[in-house]
Amino acid sequence: MNLPSDPIMLMSVVNTQLRDRYSSLEELAIQYDTKKSEIEEKLNAVGYIYDEELNQFRRR
16 A cells, blocks of 8 residues: 555544554554655645654644
8 A cells, every 4th residue: 555645645544554553653654665754744744743652643
């Protein structure tokens, strides 16, 4: 499965995967063969930041 290019869909998929399958954004990025920074940049651009403690993206 590829990650969606639409930032809102991306946030939804990533947060679901982080909740259900992965203990960190880095682990998710490795499994999807992408860079953690690319995910963060796309979601930061639409107002979401990664919260390591919660292991999810949330609104700024």
